[in-house]
Amino acid sequence: MLAAAIAALMLTVAGCGSGGPEEGSGGAVIAVTTPVLGAVVKDAVGDAATVEVIMPNGADPHEWRPSAKDVARLEGADLIVQNGLGLESGLTRAIAQAREGGVPVFTATDHVDVRTVKAGEGADPTDADQATGAKDPHFWTDPTQMRSVVEALPAAVRSATGTDIATPSAATAARLTSLDERARTKLDAVPTSARGIVTGHESLGYLARRYNYRVVGAITPSLSSQGQLSAAHLAALEAAMKAAGVRVVFTEQGTSPQVASAIADSTGATVVELATEALPADGSYVTYIEDISRRIASALANTGGR
Numbered sequence: 072m073l074a075a076a077i078a079a080l081m082l083t084v085a086g087c088g089s090g091g092p093e094e095g096s097g098g099a100v101i102a103v104t105t106p107v108l109g110a111v112v113k114d115a116v117g118d119a120a121t122v123e124v125i126m127p128n129g130a131d132p133h134e135w136r137p138s139a140k141d142v143a144r145l146e147g148a149d150l151i152v153q154n155g156l157g158l159e160s161g162l163t164r165a166i167a168q169a170r171e172g173g174v175p176v177f178t179a180t181d182h183v184d185v186r187t188v189k190a191g192e193g194a195d196p197t198d199a200d201q202a203t204g205a206k207d208p209h210f211w212t213d214p215t216q217m218r219s220v221v222e223a224l225p226a227a228v229r230s231a232t233g234t235d236i237a238t239p240s241a242a243t244a245a246r247l248t249s250l251d252e253r254a255r256t257k258l259d260a261v262p263t264s265a266r267g268i269v270t271g272h273e274s275l276g277y278l279a280r281r282y283n284y285r286v287v288g289a290i291t292p293s294l295s296s297q298g299q300l301s302a303a304h305l306a307a308l309e310a311a312m313k314a315a316g317v318r319v320v321f322t323e324q325g326t327s328p329q330v331a332s333a334i335a336d337s338t339g340a341t342v343v344e345l346a347t348e349a350l351p352a353d354g355s356y357v358t359y360i361e362d363i364s365r366r367i368a369s370a371l372a373n374t375g376g377r
């Protein structure tokens with residue numbers, strides 16, 4: 072017991088950690104910003120290091136702010152894994168500070184095929200978030216993009232901590248390949264005419280791109296859940312839904328239930344909750360993708376398209 076504790080302590084010192092808890096069998100501490108990304112990093116790292124997730128599950132990553140203790144956890148890590156592209160806007164300063172203090176930062180979206188807002192696609196071109204070329208941070212709704220991140224992780228973990236995660240990360244990558252195939256099977260069951268998606272904010276662009284769905288609009292016309300609402304936008308959204316025959320509104324963390332039900336009332340749509348930015352009860356990313364693809368497929372197959 073004592074020997075193990077001393078060994079863990081020494082590994083932590085060797086990995087230059089300065090205060091993270093020494094649980095798990097590995098000494099290195101990897102701090103991950105969001106729960107969804109954290110679940111995958113945990114799987115890819117296995118027992119080789121300790122993974123700490125900074126944001127609580129269910130928090131809205133676009134608006135969550137860290138406590139002094141959370142900032143200390145970031146500063147005490149051997150490696151920080153962040154989503155990037157402005158998703159964790161409340162953590163920007165804390166991560167910059169940790170980086171200045173010598174903590175390496177791995178940015179997941181540096182390793183994905185980033186989706187950008189196309190000309191004419193943004194609902195409000197005066198919003199920086201909606202301008203042509205704005206970059207979408209929600210890559211995790213496409214398991215093949217998540218796999219690209221997992222494939223890039225071993226080199227970063229090795230260089231930051233000296234830890235080898237080649238074996239567990241290869242197993243994770245293989246699981247993501249079969250997860251993608253299962254998601255496609257579910258989502259392929261929806262007829263093309265019923266594949267219009269309306270969400271709380273613009274969170275499903277990567278899923279739509281991967282599985283040939285169409286983002287018709289969002290209640291908050293923004294890549295952030297913190298975008299602004301206007302009566303003109305809601306009227307345009309209702310018109311677009313009617314034109315496209317969209318009969319389902321998917322709501323998420325940060326969606327106003329009052330606004331969602333008002334849109335549902337005036338378009339005859341059904342409101343379906345979708346946890347696009349939180350893990351399911353079992354804490355698994357595999358279950359997360361299976362749940363959202365099943366919920367989307369069953370909601371649209373039953374009520375979407377006309």
Ligand SMILES: [Zn+2]
Pocket residue numbers: 133209272273274294295296348
């Ligand atoms: Zn979001």
